[in-house]
Amino acid sequence: MSALPETLVQQLAQHFGKRFSTAEAIRTHHGHDESHFPDALPDGVVWPHSTAEVVDIVNLCRAHRVPLIPFGVGSSLEGHVLATHGGISLDMSEMNQVLAIHAEDMDAVVQPGLTRKALNAALHGSGLFFPIDPGADASLGGMTATRASGTNAVRYGTMRENVLALEVVLADGRVIRTGGRARKSSAGYDLTRLFVGSEGTLGVITEVTVRLHPLPEAVSAATCSFPDVASAVQTVIQTIQLGVPVARIELLDALTVHSVNRFSKTSLREAPMLVFEFHGSPASVEEQAQTVQELARDNGGEDFEWATRPEDRTRLWQARHDVYFAGLNLQPGCRAVTTDVCVPISRLAEAIAGTQQDIADSGLTAPVVGHVGDGNFHVLILTDPDNPDQIARAEALGRRIVERALALDGTCTGEHGIGLGKRDFLVAEHGEGVAVMVSLKAALDPLNLMNPGKIVPTTDC
């Protein structure tokens, strides 16, 4: 972990002018994400404008054996963008153009710095939308790199299903194009899926082709309160098992609803709640809503409250997306140790019940919220950053939650990724498979310069 070689600083300054910075405030911003990990500052930040410039930066860094960390908007939750080995933070935010919208093929080609909301704004009037919606207005490059998903994944899939093609700059400066715009292909190894979820450790994503979806003809959304989390989860399980093509089905526990009311000025009943959204033709939406209402009622759900106007729905989902900040707001000055697990749907009730018992036992404050249609839920464990004992207890609680999820045939992360925080769990989950990941990393990045220290255990560079 050393500062940059003087020659490299000169070369970057000469090439990028004001688009290269070693100012501390800039480096601090880029050495920080939404996780609870301590900041780890890069030695410099560069803002490329083109794939050719990314190639230049990769080649310069390689010549000097300096690590490179791609940076989107800094909303990662497992320390992905922290420069734990120093090096250059590659801020992609100025490569944020929509390169093409192929409305007739329902795809778009974008630069990696474009955010998901900016893409949807660009799609306005096309009759299409891009459904993947992590809480933050993340960049599409970052979402690709972490295999992100969100509330719509139960219907529309995750970044795994919605990235059709990529352009990637490899560690040796080669530029490859993976996948293509055809909806399916059996042409060779699936390099697209190898880079989706690779967290910047295999190369720098410089272009993303994503699937778009037709805006549904009709949309309806509703909330429904339940006497306890188990009844809500049972409703979710039955909905999925019946094959109802629900677009969103989200769980908020009572504490989360309370935090949302405080933060978003809503007046939701402070009980475990499901938030549903149905997409389709008017008749299909009506039919789905009918089926789910019956299931909810059988499980003790209170009457549905419908958000019929688009602006009410927008407010409802914005409140849902803000649960992270709403949760933090419960204890001013706190930070959160988050965890994000996903289990087969049949194990969901057990996973959440056990998690809630663990939270109670821990004495900590920890809202639970989840994309439960996929079996995925998050726990936001609030901690005082100046209280090491509390942080240790939060981390222990997070471990117990993940260990239970693994024991229930689940995964240690449904959508946040491995980053720094879950490398040990990756080994617990995939065993010898991690050795294979190490081999792939070594094959594509033999000098270990691409976001070193993330995902796979590596020696320092």
Add this chain to the structure above:
Amino acid sequence: MSALPETLVQQLAQHFGKRFSTAEAIRTHHGHDESHFPDALPDGVVWPHSTAEVVDIVNLCRAHRVPLIPFGVGSSLEGHVLATHGGISLDMSEMNQVLAIHAEDMDAVVQPGLTRKALNAALHGSGLFFPIDPGADASLGGMTATRASGTNAVRYGTMRENVLALEVVLADGRVIRTGGRARKSSAGYDLTRLFVGSEGTLGVITEVTVRLHPLPEAVSAATCSFPDVASAVQTVIQTIQLGVPVARIELLDALTVHSVNRFSKTSLREAPMLVFEFHGSPASVEEQAQTVQELARDNGGEDFEWATRPEDRTRLWQARHDVYFAGLNLQPGCRAVTTDVCVPISRLAEAIAGTQQDIADSGLTAPVVGHVGDGNFHVLILTDPDNPDQIARAEALGRRIVERALALDGTCTGEHGIGLGKRDFLVAEHGEGVAVMVSLKAALDPLNLMNPGKIVPTTDC
């Protein structure tokens, strides 16, 4: 290309008894697939019964530097199972058990030798089905290895979307488990998707966990004839662009319909035809059918003929699945040079029109059939195996069809895979990406013993 070392023969005979054979008839069967490539016999065939036995075989072969070629049912269409470098054919057909059906999670764990029809038979009464349906009753291991799809992919996805987890024996004898039963995961590199479509070149698949889907409450199927292929294709494009969740939408050109009538004793009108199937609730199926009928009528489609009884639908789809054999039957004794391309849906009309002009110019007989909802179509170019000039013309025609698809932003294979037949096109399509594939192959199979010569260009072993 040499026969097996005597020690290896002794070891395999001792270990496997009658489950090891070097008989010529057996080797001939295993050195042959449904492609037009000349037979290439393995030097021996082994039928393992367990993952541990696969490990033993892999270790024995590696010790003697002998190649290994996994074999399912031999229905590959690009020479995947041909032992072009000699070696052992690993016949997985006796590893054909259903290991678990998790109805509540809608997944099943199976051995790779199980065929898709056998899986669906095992699911009888569960309310679930496995939708992926290449023409042949292929093995699930083989379907995983070629990233297969079929008529249902437009609604349910391909093997890429429907394989959740794998067990794989690597070239060095290690056994890894990839993925998991959770519906989504961001835990590290997507090894599952790396092995899906790897055609036996990265390891031997010994267990597959697949997604299942709820049997639709209502199903309806119909055929509709069109004045020309362009009108049929236009109907498909509009259906997809409207977001109608059609389950199947298949094109047969007039020659294909003629071949089906001859082979399957049907009496379909011998004009370009679309075959539709709709899945959903009764109301949703009715609504989908209504929408598509209107689109078809606007494009000159003749009235829909409905296959309302389940046995009529089964007969209709069996006839569709038999088009390969129906086509061959047009010229007794012929073989087929097949090609399989996939283009973005907006380019489909142009791709098929150009292809039909090429066929007319070639003077060859070549039915066209396709999973057009995905932009995927096949051409079955009939050739007399004793007429080298005709074979050369067929190959030239196949090349033109693929070159056009690539020029239209498509892929050289939608679902058949690369095998031997499309290695040059893989380079044309993916360029430098193929060098990355070579690196991955070298990282996982440094001795090049796993199905050598397929997908990636390799030196002889």
